[in-house]
Structure formats: structure tokens, C-alpha cells
Amino acid sequence: MATLEVAGLAKSFGGVAAVRGVSFAVGPGELLALIGPNGAGKSTCFNMLNGQLRPDAGTVRLHGRDITGLAPRRIWRLGVGRTFQITATFGSMTVRENVQMALLSHGRRLGGLWRPVAGQEAGTAEALLARLGMAEQAGRPCGILAYGDLKRVELAIALANAPALLLMDEPTAGMAPGERTALMALVAGIARERGIAVLFTEHDMDVVFGHADRVLVLDRGALLAEGAPEAVRADPRVRAVYLGSGATQGGH
Amino acid sequence: MLAVEGLAAQYGRAQILEGVTLGVEEGEVVVLLGRNGAGKSTTMKAIMGLVRPSAGRVRFRGQEIAGREPFEIARLGLGYVPEDRRIFGELTVLENLEVGRRPAPPGMTPWTPERLFALFPSLAEMRRRPGARMSGGEQQMLTIARTLMGNPRMILLDEPSEGLAPVVVERMAETIGALKREGLSILLSEQNLHFAGVVADRATIIEKGRIRWSGTMPALRAAPEVREQYLSV
Amino acid sequence: MRWYGRCARRVEGLENIALQALSGLASASSLFLVASGLTVIFGVSRIVNFAHGSFYMLGAYIAWSLVTRLPRGDFGFWGGVLAAVLIVGLLGAAVEVLLLRRIYRAPELFQLLATFGVVLVVQDATLALWGAQDLLGPRAPGLRGSVEILGLRFPRYELFLIAVGPVVLGLLLLLFHRTRWGTLVRAATLDRDMVGALGVNQRWLFTSIFFLGSLLAGLGGALQLPRESVNLHMDLSIITEAFVVVVVGGLGSLAGAALAALLIGELHAFGILIFPKITLVLVFLVMAVVLVIRPYGLLGRRPAGLIAPGPAEPVIRPAPLALRRLGLAALGLAVILPPFAGDYALSVLTEMAIMVLFAASLHLIMGPGGMASFGHAAYFGLGAYGAALAVKWLALPMLPALALAPFAAGLAGLVFGAFCVRLSGVYAAMLTLAFAQIAWSAAFQWVEVTGGDNGILGVWPDAWAAPKLAYYYLTLALCLGGTLFLRRVIHAPFGYALRAQRDSPLRAEAIGIDSFVVRFAAFALAAAMAGIAGGLFAFAKGSVFPTFLGISRSVDALLMVLLGGVQTLAGPIVGALAFTGLHEQLVRLTDYWRLGLGLIILALVLFFPQGLAGAARARWEARHGDA
Structure with a gap:
């Protein structure tokens, strides 16, 4: 069964249709890229999957279970991890504490008033950070971390509740080309190893065509193309509305 | 036009820039390349006075500007286009342009909204639209137009292609070419090497707050080891 | 005819x-x-x-x-x-x-x-x-x-x-x-x-x-x-009303301010005719209703656009050893010295201990919680009134009456907090003020129960605690216990969850934290703690008055927390001691104590923008490197 199934998703703002009838599915261990011009409805689509927006029509199913319109924190509890376009971490906590928070929340232990956080789930958090190559940064405050490292912290937080689905909004925005490839290789490795379905939006075509198993192209709220990276890249309609001639993107 | 020497800056206790030296000649487009966090944006902000430099000299058209207020620096003819666009969302396109308006120095044809609409045709169709209701690409065009209203002799463009769709990035490259033909000097920061290759005359590579390499674009193309080491392409 | x-x-x-x-x-x-x-x-x-x-x-x-x-x-x-x-x-x-x-x-x-x-x-x-x-x-x-x-x-x-x-x-x-x-x-x-x-x-x-x-x-x-x-009262009376108008209209909206001014002006004019019994509360009731229905005021909009994120709040670490030693030394003095102190000194010390707990309770919601409260005195005062009413109407002895105080205040915290914590920033702060004013005018105008302006007299401790020294030790034990408990909470998962929703509401929600529930619980806990402080204060003074829940006491609490520094755990303690001591000295020395206090505040703001404890820590870190 597909991990995530989306059917007929639609949303309008003040009478203007932002997303009109989008359907797709992502399977375990698969990386699906969602691309398209600015204003094509990518963010709206994404926010309907993670619970930030309630769709006007359509359904979102996780492992067959209808999760349409649930609050983001409910959706997380059902096994959906997220990273944000602009990183969102807890700046007044260390890297380790950030991950501990996700672990403690997963175990529903955030109500504790007495035992200090310091001794709870620290080992699990460090193991997860080590997997992402962040072991040395565990004790540093998140507020002073470099951007690329913050992206990894986000990934660690998103993986803390052993998610079935990972939603990544422009996971490599603001990173240098080399870092982008490294991060996406890491994501792809973990996704395949743990059977996590990954849906991500992205503007960097090297990342999209280098790491996605499948690509969806949105234009004016509707699916314009869907398929393997090579087929999508060759699609003349996609070149016209989105990819352009390729002069500023490394000539594809 | 612009000569930066040994520029240093810090946020709190973290040293971000440790002695940046670079120069831009009149009518030239120079690109500042580097990874995220290498210090590109901070260099721009320190030149503009938005981050107070802790050491170093910045000479713009022969005047020392390090340590001056941003508005004073802007009035000397240095324009700044921030990476996060920072459009005045509740103001219309025309009002956004009005905020940027400054008298032109003698001998320069002043930028007017009409001239800018010729350069950015999509803005002409939305003169009275609030900035918040524009797409990312349109906002990026508006920030550049707003800065041009100050009739600068040089502009600092911080990551103009970031987060834009490839077709919009191509239009951005054309716009920068047009501005260069107008005689404007440009210092832009970029991570997109392909984009930089299309628009720039010279490149300067920054890494961990220091300049590591400077040279012409053809020289950079001929130096794969430099790109490998600092840009990890 | x-x-x-x-x-x-x-x-x-x-x-x-x-x-x-x-x-x-x-x-x-x-x-x-x-x-x-x-x-x-x-x-x-x-x-x-x-x-x-x-x-x-x-x-x-x-x-x-x-x-x-x-x-x-x-x-x-x-x-x-x-x-x-x-x-x-x-x-x-x-x-x-x-x-x-x-x-x-x-x-x-x-x-x-x-x-x-x-x-x-x-x-x-x-x-x-x-x-x-x-x-x-x-x-x-x-x-x-x-x-x-x-x-x-x-x-x-x-x-x-x-x-x-x-x-x-x-x-x-x-x-x-x-x-x-x-x-x-x-x-x-x-x-x-x-x-x-x-x-x-x-x-x-x-x-x-x-x-x-x-x-x-x-x-x-x-x-x-x-x-x-x-x-001389024109300033504070108009500023409260002007705040109400601005907030009801929507911050930054001129047309909203005009509309709200009209509403409030007419309310004043007709309130006296129609509801003579609740005139004082009417304006605040209307503000509360407006903010509950329209959280950003009548014509206000959700603050949009780019709000440049401030620098991240510092990480909370265990206090450095030297600071702990200093704290222990101060505590030692607080235990050993009082038997040698006179009655006046004892009552000042008692008040200081109470204010430490009061400030620490406000700090929980302001610091880790990231919510400002302009009306924290409501819970202090309701604790005091809860204890005093229990003595007066139920004829309870001191300890059961004291035990009622946190429940009275906590209950009010639950009810008021349910509305306040939905809002953010100035709007939330103004709603806390509105509820505090509602509580104040209830104490002031519900004369049959509260005695109105004359307050409730004769709220004295039981015989065993009647000597000033005994009562001081009781207060010290309870306030110290409460303050240490609050510190413990801040280091525990709940305190972290509270900071999590302050640092990044988006991320908090994305890892399953219900920000509303966390803020709500913290608000009620802070209210209950302020209630204990209030109850102790009632027995220390032997009486309660509406001023216990007045704006100026809320402002005192704010001053204590801000003087000490919001970002440090020691802040509220240092702030409460400094403020209470200073206030006491200035009032004794001069009629113009406000001038003195005002100038000291201005000097602090200009020279110690992180508060006293924050400044001390910054000096410490500069000398010893990162803690």
C-alpha cells in the first residue's frame, strides 16, 4: 500500500483557486519531488498535507487512514515528520535538547514537572545525531549554528518519532551546492534504509533530477506532468512554464 | 568605485568576517561566491552599514564609509537589495517606489516609475497592488526597482536568484545585463555558479569570512580545483 | 396640567x-x-x-x-x-x-x-x-x-x-x-x-x-x-483608557482607534445611567469581549509581513558553582540573621520573601513562556482575598485559609488564562490587564462581600505564628519552596515545552506540542504560585485591600522581573530583592521617591539592558569564558 495517497485535493483563497484537483501517491522508501513556478500551488498543497491548511475538497490518506484536515500535531503523532523552508528549531536549547524534545513528545512525557530534561532520552538523541553526522554539535545552542547544520538538526527532529512519511519544504534552500547534494544523499539513504516515504519541494534542479525517484510538476494549481526525472525534464510543456532554456541552471 | 579592505564584523561573540578585501570598478559586475554562511550577506550588510564593521576600511567613490549610518551611505549613491526582498507589504507598488525615491546626481538621467516599468513590464500591470499580494519573482523585481529609484551609481544585490523558478532566474539575468548597460556598477552575491557565469565580469570567492580567490570569470572556469575546494560543485 | x-x-x-x-x-x-x-x-x-x-x-x-x-x-x-x-x-x-x-x-x-x-x-x-x-x-x-x-x-x-x-x-x-x-x-x-x-x-x-x-x-x-x-492622576487614568481604545480598535489602526474611542466614550456616558453598580468594570468587560471575539481588535489585522526574528534566547544551563555558593550564602544569612533583627526589619524581610515568589511566578510566564502579563496582581490579590474571605466568612484558621489561596488564584488563572493565552504580544498583555481590572473592581464595588475600599481587617496569623519571627520563617519556607519548585519546573520537560512554544510555535506544533495547553497550564500554575504569595501577604499585613490587585502592584511585579532580567533564572529573585529594598529605602528617605525610582529605572535601562542578573552573568562570562 502507498504510504501517502492524495486524491482530488483543492483549495481556494477568496474565490481564487490555488490548488485544483491534485492527486498522487508516494510509496515507502520513495523520494517524490514537487516542483513548479512560484505561485503554482506547491506551498498550498504542502500545507494541506501537513495540516496547516484545511482543504476545500479531496482527501489525504496515510496508510489508508483519512487524515484530511487534522491539526499538524495530530498528523505528526500519526507518523509524519517535517522540515521547513526556513528552519524552525528551538534557539534557546542545545542541538541535543532539540532532539530530546521530539523524543519526549513522542513518548508523551512533556507534562513532567520534576525530573530534569538533562537525563531523559539523551542517549537516543545522541545516537540519532551521530547518524546524521552531528555528534560533535550536540552540546551547542541551536541559536548559533550554521545554516547547513540547522537543516540537519531539523532532519534529526523530524526523524525522532520514526515517521512513515517525511515532508520537506525546500530542504536545500540557502545551502551551497555541495552541501545540497550531501544532505539529499543522506535523506535518500535513510529513507531507503527505514522505508520512509519522502515528499519534497525544491527549486534546485540538480537536487531534483539527481535525487528524486519521481517528479510532479504543478502549474496554476493543477498537475502539469508526472513521471521519471528524465521524462519530466524532456517534457516541452515543463520547459516552457518552468525549466526555461537551462542557461542559468547548469545546462539541462 | 568600491574598495573594501580588511573588513571584519561580528554578531555577538561570533566572528563572521575576518578581513574581507575586494574591489569593484566603475561599470563592472562582480560576483561574490561562497557557501551559505561563508559571509556573503554579512559582507553586503557591513558595506551598507547595516552591520557595524569592527575593523577595516570601505571606500566608496573616494569616501570612507565604514561605520557610517545606512542612510548616509545610501545617499552617497550606493543601493542595497537584500536577499529576503523586504518589500513593504502593505504599500502599493507605486508607494514602494516612492519610499526609494531620491534626487539624481547631476548628469544622471533619473529613474522614474515609467522608466522602471519599461524595464520590469510585469510591475506596470500592478501599480496599485499591495506588495504582499505579489509573487516571489515580482517582489524581487520590485526590490530592485525600489533601489533604483534612489538613482544609485552602484548596487549591492544579495542573492537575487535564490528561491526563484529557473525561468524567472533567466529574466533576472537579462535585467542585470540591462542595468550594466545603463552604466551601473554591481556587486552581487550568489551560490548559483551558472547564473554568476552569465552575468558577472569577475568573481571573488569568500569562505569562513575570508577572501580565498579573486579573478575573472574565464579564469574561474579554467580553475576547476578552486571551484572544487571552495564551492564544492 | x-x-x-x-x-x-x-x-x-x-x-x-x-x-x-x-x-x-x-x-x-x-x-x-x-x-x-x-x-x-x-x-x-x-x-x-x-x-x-x-x-x-x-x-x-x-x-x-x-x-x-x-x-x-x-x-x-x-x-x-x-x-x-x-x-x-x-x-x-x-x-x-x-x-x-x-x-x-x-x-x-x-x-x-x-x-x-x-x-x-x-x-x-x-x-x-x-x-x-x-x-x-x-x-x-x-x-x-x-x-x-x-x-x-x-x-x-x-x-x-x-x-x-x-x-x-x-x-x-x-x-x-x-x-x-x-x-x-x-x-x-x-x-x-x-x-x-x-x-x-x-x-x-x-x-x-x-x-x-x-x-x-x-x-x-x-x-x-x-x-x-x-x-496628578490624569496620566495613569488616561493611559489605561487610551490603551484600551488602541487595543480595542486594533494596534496601529487610526480608524479603529476612532471607532473604539466612540464606543468607550459612549459606554462611559451611559454606563453610569444603566449599570451604576459596575461602572468601573464596564470598559474592561467590553475590551475583554472584543478581544475574545476579535483577537486583533475591531479593525486590526494579524501582524503580517517580516518581523525580523530577534537573537535567540540563551540556553538555560545549571548555575555556575560560584553563583550557587553566593545563593547559598544569601540563604544562610536569611536564615541566621533574622533572630537579631528588629520588628521593622522582619516585616521588610517577610515582604521581600513574598515578593520573590510573586516575581518568580510572573517570570515563569514572561521568561520561558514568552507572554507578558500586565495584570499579574490579580492572582496575588485573589490569593489574598481568598485567604481573608476564608477567615472572615468561614472562620477558618490560618493554615487552611492559606491553603485556599493558591486554589482561589489558580481557579481565576484557569478562567482568565483560557482567554489570555490564545492571544499574543501586547494584545495578550492587555487582556490580562482587563481581567485584573475586572477582579479589582469586583473587590472595590462588591462591598457586601469584600468590604469595598475599606478592605477586610483582622486577618491575623494563628497564635503560634503571631510573633514576627515565626511568621517570617513560615513565609521564608513557603516562598523558598515555591520558588525552587518553579526552578525545577523550568528544568523539567514541561518547562522545556514552554520554551519550545516560545522559541518556535511552528516547530512546537510540528512535534506534537499543543502550545495552547502548555501556555494555559503555565498561566494557571503561575497564578496559583502568585496566590500563595498573596495569601502570605494578607496574614503579614493583617488585612486586605483592593489595591492588592491594582494596576500598580501588577506594574511592581513587572518591574521586579525586568529589573532582574527576564532571561536568567536568578533574575526575578535579584529583581524582587532589589526593587523591594530600594522602594522601602526611597519611601523612608524622601517624598519624591517616584523621582528616585524613575531615575534609577532609566539608568538601569540605559546601562544594564539585560537586567541586573543578566548584566552580572554577562560580566561573569566575559571573565570566565562560556559557562
């Missing part, structure tokens, strides 16, 4: 209502003048300017001096008013240049503290210059007497005031939307740094905004001269 009488009475009744409505409109007009200045200043500088009421008061006093000294007649009166208004505008500009300009980068609440320092200084300066007597101004020449409209007589001056409001609104709208200055101001409201980078001298922009805003406050004050007496 009978018919005539009834008709006359009806006319009289109608005239009364019309006059009342008219008087409401006139108040609305003045209220709008002050509120428009406040909203304009807030819009650009994001400073919640408590000193705005002081400029209103100064407007009235300066106008009084000028008008009574200048020759009588049109020129003397209107010339005096105009000059006073300009002087107040210049004073506002001076405060911006000398004080606020230096602290634009400081945290929001610190700026608020600075403006409160100005309030204290102006209060005592006014007292020194004009004395404590109420002053009466002359009538406005040319606007004496009344006019007859449709057979009803209306005072001319009221009609004049009613016209001023809309005229000023119109002029302001033209200024902001039709001039370059207005466009620049609106742009600066959205992103001041960007405006500077575009070549606009924002310093002058800010100074001019403070000039305009203060001028409007001064105008509001000066125009009151023919209407009511000039007195």
Missing part, C-alpha cells in the same frame, strides 16, 4: 439622554486625540509608550499655567493652548532623542520599562512644579454657554470638542496617505532598517513621529482645561 407635566418630564428625559450622548461624544473625541498619538507611535516604533499619559497630563498643566498667566481673551486662551501643545510635542521629541533612541534594539518589555520610568519622573516633577492641589482652568472664550438645537440646549464647548476629533482624524489620514512623509512613516512601520538602507534618515522620522504623537496627547490634555480640573 398633568399632561403638561408628563410631557415636560419626557422632554427632560430626552434632553438628559441627548446630553449624555453628547458628553459621550466629547469624551470620545478627547480619547481619540490621545489614542491616535499612542497608536501612531506604537505603529512606527513598536514601543508601548506608558509615558503617553504623562504628556497628556503635562499638556493640561502647561496649558493651565500659560492660559492663567497670559491676558484673558481669545489670544490668551487659544495662544496658551497652542503653545502648550507645541511644548509637549517638543518634550516628546526630547524623550525620544535622549532616551528611547538608545534602546530601540532592546527587548520590547524593556522599552516599556523605560517609558514607565519616564512616567514616575514626570509624576514627581509635576508634583514639585504645580503642587498636589487640583487646578481649575478658565472657560474657553467664545465657547461659553450653550446653543439650542431642536429645542434642546447643548454646551458649546462640548460641540467644539466633538468637532475636533473627526477633523484631526481626517488630517491624520491625509498626512499618512497623501504625503511623502506619511508614506515613509508607513514604510518604517513595516521595516525600519530597510527604510534606512533606502537613504531615509529614520532618526528624524522617529523623532518627528514622537513629536506628532506627543503633540496629540498634549492637545487632548490641554483641551480638557475648560471641562475638568487638572490633577
Whole structure:
């Protein structure tokens, strides 16, 4: 069964249709890229999957279970991890504490008033950070971390509740080309190893065509193309509305 | 036009820039390349006075500007286009342009909204639209137009292609070419090497707050080891 | 004859209502003048300017001096008013240049503290210059007497005031939307740094905004001269109302301020006729209702656009060893010394211990919680009243009565918190103030139960705790226990969850944290702790009064937390000790203690922008490297 199934998703703002009838599915261990011009409805689509927006029509199913319109924190509890376009971490906590928070929340232990956080789930958090190559940064405050490292912290937080689905909004925005490839290789490795379905939006075509198993192209709220990276890249309609001639993107 | 020497800056206790030296000649487009966090944006902000430099000299058209207020620096003819666009969302396109308006120095044809609409045709169709209701690409065009209203002799463009769709990035490259033909000097920061290759005359590579390499674009193309080491392409 | 009488009475009744409505409109007009200045200043500088009421008061006093000294007649009166208004505008500009300009980068609440320092200084300066007597101004020449409209007589001056409001609104709208200055101001409201980078001298922009805003406050004050007496309470009474108007209308919205001024003005006028028993609470009830239904005010919008994220709050680490030793030493002294202290010293020490818990409870929601409360005294006072009422009506002994205090306060915290924690920033703070005022007016006006202004007397400790020393030790034990418990909570998962929702609501929600529940629980816990402090305070004083839940006690709590520093755990403790000690000393030394306190606050704001404990830690870290 597909991990995530989306059917007929639609949303309008003040009478203007932002997303009109989008359907797709992502399977375990698969990386699906969602691309398209600015204003094509990518963010709206994404926010309907993670619970930030309630769709006007359509359904979102996780492992067959209808999760349409649930609050983001409910959706997380059902096994959906997220990273944000602009990183969102807890700046007044260390890297380790950030991950501990996700672990403690997963175990529903955030109500504790007495035992200090310091001794709870620290080992699990460090193991997860080590997997992402962040072991040395565990004790540093998140507020002073470099951007690329913050992206990894986000990934660690998103993986803390052993998610079935990972939603990544422009996971490599603001990173240098080399870092982008490294991060996406890491994501792809973990996704395949743990059977996590990954849906991500992205503007960097090297990342999209280098790491996605499948690509969806949105234009004016509707699916314009869907398929393997090579087929999508060759699609003349996609070149016209989105990819352009390729002069500023490394000539594809 | 612009000569930066040994520029240093810090946020709190973290040293971000440790002695940046670079120069831009009149009518030239120079690109500042580097990874995220290498210090590109901070260099721009320190030149503009938005981050107070802790050491170093910045000479713009022969005047020392390090340590001056941003508005004073802007009035000397240095324009700044921030990476996060920072459009005045509740103001219309025309009002956004009005905020940027400054008298032109003698001998320069002043930028007017009409001239800018010729350069950015999509803005002409939305003169009275609030900035918040524009797409990312349109906002990026508006920030550049707003800065041009100050009739600068040089502009600092911080990551103009970031987060834009490839077709919009191509239009951005054309716009920068047009501005260069107008005689404007440009210092832009970029991570997109392909984009930089299309628009720039010279490149300067920054890494961990220091300049590591400077040279012409053809020289950079001929130096794969430099790109490998600092840009990890 | 009978018919005539009834008709006359009806006319009289109608005239009364019309006059009342008219008087409401006139108040609305003045209220709008002050509120428009406040909203304009807030819009650009994001400073919640408590000193705005002081400029209103100064407007009235300066106008009084000028008008009574200048020759009588049109020129003397209107010339005096105009000059006073300009002087107040210049004073506002001076405060911006000398004080606020230096602290634009400081945290929001610190700026608020600075403006409160100005309030204290102006209060005592006014007292020194004009004395404590109420002053009466002359009538406005040319606007004496009344006019007859449709057979009803209306005072001319009221009609004049009613016209001023809309005229000023119109002029302001033209200024902001039709001039370059207005466009620049609106742009600066959205992103001041960007405006500077575009070549606009924002310093002058800010100074001019403070000039305009203060001028409007001064105008509001000066125009009151023919209407009511000039007195030393004008500042705080108008600032609370102006805040209410601005918040009900929607921060930064001129039209909203006008609408809200109309609403509040008429409410005042008719409230006295319709609900004479709850006049004090009516305005705050309306504000609470508006904010519950429309969280950003009538015409306000959710703050949109880019709000540059401030620097991250520091990581909380275990206190350095030296600091712990210092704390233990202080505690040792607090335990060992009192037997050798006199009665006066004991009561000061008791009060200090109580204030430490009170401040620590407020710190929980302000620091880790990231919510400001302008009404924390409500829970302190309800704890005190809970204990006192239990003694008076249930005849309970001290300990059970004390045990009731946190429940009374915590219950109020649950009810009020359910509304307050839904909002954020200034709106949330104003709603806490509204609820505190509602609680205060209940204590003040529900005379049958609370004794009203006379309070409840005879709330003394049981015999075993009656000696001052015994009561001191009881207080120390309970307050120390409460404060240490709060510290423990901050280090526990719940405290982390509280900080998580403050640092990044988006991320908190994305890892399953229900921000509302966390904030709500923290609010109620803080209220219960403040309740314990209040209960202890009641038995320490032997009585309770409505002032226990008044605005000034809420402000005291704010001052303590801010003086100490919001970002450190030791902050509220240091702040409470420093504030209580200082206050006690100043009151003993001089009649002008407000001036002294105000100047100390201003000095602190300018030189220790992280608070006392924050400054101490910064010095410590500079000397010893990262802790």
C-alpha cells in the first residue's frame, strides 16, 4: 500500500483557486519531488498535507487512514515528520535538547514537572545525531549554528518519532551546492534504509533530477506532468512554464 | 568605485568576517561566491552599514564609509537589495517606489516609475497592488526597482536568484545585463555558479569570512580545483 | 396640567439622554486625540509608550499655567493652548532623542520599562512644579454657554470638542496617505532598517513621529482645561483608557482607534445611567469581549509581513558553582540573621520573601513562556482575598485559609488564562490587564462581600505564628519552596515545552506540542504560585485591600522581573530583592521617591539592558569564558 495517497485535493483563497484537483501517491522508501513556478500551488498543497491548511475538497490518506484536515500535531503523532523552508528549531536549547524534545513528545512525557530534561532520552538523541553526522554539535545552542547544520538538526527532529512519511519544504534552500547534494544523499539513504516515504519541494534542479525517484510538476494549481526525472525534464510543456532554456541552471 | 579592505564584523561573540578585501570598478559586475554562511550577506550588510564593521576600511567613490549610518551611505549613491526582498507589504507598488525615491546626481538621467516599468513590464500591470499580494519573482523585481529609484551609481544585490523558478532566474539575468548597460556598477552575491557565469565580469570567492580567490570569470572556469575546494560543485 | 407635566418630564428625559450622548461624544473625541498619538507611535516604533499619559497630563498643566498667566481673551486662551501643545510635542521629541533612541534594539518589555520610568519622573516633577492641589482652568472664550438645537440646549464647548476629533482624524489620514512623509512613516512601520538602507534618515522620522504623537496627547490634555480640573492622576487614568481604545480598535489602526474611542466614550456616558453598580468594570468587560471575539481588535489585522526574528534566547544551563555558593550564602544569612533583627526589619524581610515568589511566578510566564502579563496582581490579590474571605466568612484558621489561596488564584488563572493565552504580544498583555481590572473592581464595588475600599481587617496569623519571627520563617519556607519548585519546573520537560512554544510555535506544533495547553497550564500554575504569595501577604499585613490587585502592584511585579532580567533564572529573585529594598529605602528617605525610582529605572535601562542578573552573568562570562 502507498504510504501517502492524495486524491482530488483543492483549495481556494477568496474565490481564487490555488490548488485544483491534485492527486498522487508516494510509496515507502520513495523520494517524490514537487516542483513548479512560484505561485503554482506547491506551498498550498504542502500545507494541506501537513495540516496547516484545511482543504476545500479531496482527501489525504496515510496508510489508508483519512487524515484530511487534522491539526499538524495530530498528523505528526500519526507518523509524519517535517522540515521547513526556513528552519524552525528551538534557539534557546542545545542541538541535543532539540532532539530530546521530539523524543519526549513522542513518548508523551512533556507534562513532567520534576525530573530534569538533562537525563531523559539523551542517549537516543545522541545516537540519532551521530547518524546524521552531528555528534560533535550536540552540546551547542541551536541559536548559533550554521545554516547547513540547522537543516540537519531539523532532519534529526523530524526523524525522532520514526515517521512513515517525511515532508520537506525546500530542504536545500540557502545551502551551497555541495552541501545540497550531501544532505539529499543522506535523506535518500535513510529513507531507503527505514522505508520512509519522502515528499519534497525544491527549486534546485540538480537536487531534483539527481535525487528524486519521481517528479510532479504543478502549474496554476493543477498537475502539469508526472513521471521519471528524465521524462519530466524532456517534457516541452515543463520547459516552457518552468525549466526555461537551462542557461542559468547548469545546462539541462 | 568600491574598495573594501580588511573588513571584519561580528554578531555577538561570533566572528563572521575576518578581513574581507575586494574591489569593484566603475561599470563592472562582480560576483561574490561562497557557501551559505561563508559571509556573503554579512559582507553586503557591513558595506551598507547595516552591520557595524569592527575593523577595516570601505571606500566608496573616494569616501570612507565604514561605520557610517545606512542612510548616509545610501545617499552617497550606493543601493542595497537584500536577499529576503523586504518589500513593504502593505504599500502599493507605486508607494514602494516612492519610499526609494531620491534626487539624481547631476548628469544622471533619473529613474522614474515609467522608466522602471519599461524595464520590469510585469510591475506596470500592478501599480496599485499591495506588495504582499505579489509573487516571489515580482517582489524581487520590485526590490530592485525600489533601489533604483534612489538613482544609485552602484548596487549591492544579495542573492537575487535564490528561491526563484529557473525561468524567472533567466529574466533576472537579462535585467542585470540591462542595468550594466545603463552604466551601473554591481556587486552581487550568489551560490548559483551558472547564473554568476552569465552575468558577472569577475568573481571573488569568500569562505569562513575570508577572501580565498579573486579573478575573472574565464579564469574561474579554467580553475576547476578552486571551484572544487571552495564551492564544492 | 398633568399632561403638561408628563410631557415636560419626557422632554427632560430626552434632553438628559441627548446630553449624555453628547458628553459621550466629547469624551470620545478627547480619547481619540490621545489614542491616535499612542497608536501612531506604537505603529512606527513598536514601543508601548506608558509615558503617553504623562504628556497628556503635562499638556493640561502647561496649558493651565500659560492660559492663567497670559491676558484673558481669545489670544490668551487659544495662544496658551497652542503653545502648550507645541511644548509637549517638543518634550516628546526630547524623550525620544535622549532616551528611547538608545534602546530601540532592546527587548520590547524593556522599552516599556523605560517609558514607565519616564512616567514616575514626570509624576514627581509635576508634583514639585504645580503642587498636589487640583487646578481649575478658565472657560474657553467664545465657547461659553450653550446653543439650542431642536429645542434642546447643548454646551458649546462640548460641540467644539466633538468637532475636533473627526477633523484631526481626517488630517491624520491625509498626512499618512497623501504625503511623502506619511508614506515613509508607513514604510518604517513595516521595516525600519530597510527604510534606512533606502537613504531615509529614520532618526528624524522617529523623532518627528514622537513629536506628532506627543503633540496629540498634549492637545487632548490641554483641551480638557475648560471641562475638568487638572490633577496628578490624569496620566495613569488616561493611559489605561487610551490603551484600551488602541487595543480595542486594533494596534496601529487610526480608524479603529476612532471607532473604539466612540464606543468607550459612549459606554462611559451611559454606563453610569444603566449599570451604576459596575461602572468601573464596564470598559474592561467590553475590551475583554472584543478581544475574545476579535483577537486583533475591531479593525486590526494579524501582524503580517517580516518581523525580523530577534537573537535567540540563551540556553538555560545549571548555575555556575560560584553563583550557587553566593545563593547559598544569601540563604544562610536569611536564615541566621533574622533572630537579631528588629520588628521593622522582619516585616521588610517577610515582604521581600513574598515578593520573590510573586516575581518568580510572573517570570515563569514572561521568561520561558514568552507572554507578558500586565495584570499579574490579580492572582496575588485573589490569593489574598481568598485567604481573608476564608477567615472572615468561614472562620477558618490560618493554615487552611492559606491553603485556599493558591486554589482561589489558580481557579481565576484557569478562567482568565483560557482567554489570555490564545492571544499574543501586547494584545495578550492587555487582556490580562482587563481581567485584573475586572477582579479589582469586583473587590472595590462588591462591598457586601469584600468590604469595598475599606478592605477586610483582622486577618491575623494563628497564635503560634503571631510573633514576627515565626511568621517570617513560615513565609521564608513557603516562598523558598515555591520558588525552587518553579526552578525545577523550568528544568523539567514541561518547562522545556514552554520554551519550545516560545522559541518556535511552528516547530512546537510540528512535534506534537499543543502550545495552547502548555501556555494555559503555565498561566494557571503561575497564578496559583502568585496566590500563595498573596495569601502570605494578607496574614503579614493583617488585612486586605483592593489595591492588592491594582494596576500598580501588577506594574511592581513587572518591574521586579525586568529589573532582574527576564532571561536568567536568578533574575526575578535579584529583581524582587532589589526593587523591594530600594522602594522601602526611597519611601523612608524622601517624598519624591517616584523621582528616585524613575531615575534609577532609566539608568538601569540605559546601562544594564539585560537586567541586573543578566548584566552580572554577562560580566561573569566575559571573565570566565562560556559557562
